[in-house]
Amino acid sequence: xxxxxxxxxxxxxxxxxxxxxxxxxxxxxxxxxxxxxxxxxxxxxxxxxxxxxxxxxxxxxxxxxxxxxxxxxxxxxxxxxxxxxxxxxxxxxxxxxxxxxxxxxxxxxxxxxxxxxxxxxxxxxxxxxxxxxxxxxxxxxxxxxxxxxxxxxxxxxxxxxxxxxxxxxxxxxxxxxxxxxxxxxxxxxxxxxxxxxxxxxxxxxxxxxxxxxxxxxxxxxxxxxxxxxxxxxxxxxx
Numbered sequence: 001x002x003x004x005x006x007x008x009x010x011x012x013x014x015x016x017x018x019x020x021x022x023x024x025x026x027x028x029x030x031x032x033x034x035x036x037x038x039x040x041x042x043x044x045x046x047x048x049x050x051x052x053x054x055x056x057x058x059x060x061x062x063x064x065x066x067x068x069x070x071x072x073x074x075x076x077x078x079x080x081x082x083x084x085x086x087x088x089x090x091x092x093x094x095x096x097x098x099x100x101x102x103x104x105x106x107x108x109x110x111x112x113x114x115x116x117x118x119x120x121x122x123x124x125x126x127x128x129x130x131x132x133x134x135x136x137x138x139x140x141x142x143x144x145x146x147x148x149x150x151x152x153x154x155x156x157x158x159x160x161x162x163x164x165x166x167x168x169x170x171x172x173x174x175x176x177x178x179x180x181x182x183x184x185x186x187x188x189x190x191x192x193x194x195x196x197x198x199x200x201x202x203x204x205x206x207x208x209x210x211x212x213x214x215x216x217x218x219x220x221x222x223x224x225x226x227x228x229x230x231x232x233x234x235x236x237x238x
Contacts, residue, residue, distance in 0.1 A: 028070035037080035038062065045084065049091055052100050061094075062087045068169055072145055082166050089137060093177035106232045107135040109178035111186050115140025115167040117148045117206050118184040121218055124155050124162040125225040129236040134229070137178065139170030141189035154211050154218045180228070199228075 030038060045058045065087040070079060095101035108126060112119040119138040126136040144167045155162050175181065175191045183190045184201045192198070201224055206214040229236050 028067040041084035094173040096177040108180045110138040112184040114144035116144035117151045124160045143167035
């Protein structure tokens, strides 16, 4: 499989392990059972991005997304579905970076280590309150295998379903497309690009906690998300 990710001349050294081009991980083998679903995914993406990207670019992003996710996949049967979602996000980000899809909606990227708890809860609140007024993404420096079931539970208590998301790495085009990057414990592993707005949200890592322990973290994340939306000029819930 051929893989690639667009490169930037102003990357800092800490970014090279999260370019999403599959070079560091090698090329994941696509099984016979997965070839059909991935082919269908490529066709759907080609239709969605018709006039924006050619088939070669779509195939490269689909295959490199597969390589990134295959490294930590525990249920291979789900890989084609998750790969398509990941590739779609990355292609949408690249279109924004290249000025091919400009909506004016602010874009926020939430990052934590495993992309399984804090960043997923933040993304859930952001999408819930912002609706289609803003774009939200999430990623991790060391993506986990699944979203924390406790995070899923406490978000469901607020009427927000985050089960459709999944841990994923950040990639170069996603970082470059974001207007605001929110870090929650990534430290030096988080990407840094000149000209970006960065915020560090110091929050405890709730991994392994009980729902009782996670709820205060959840509520603090919502408070910060609402404050961020106000700063971005987005009216929550409209």
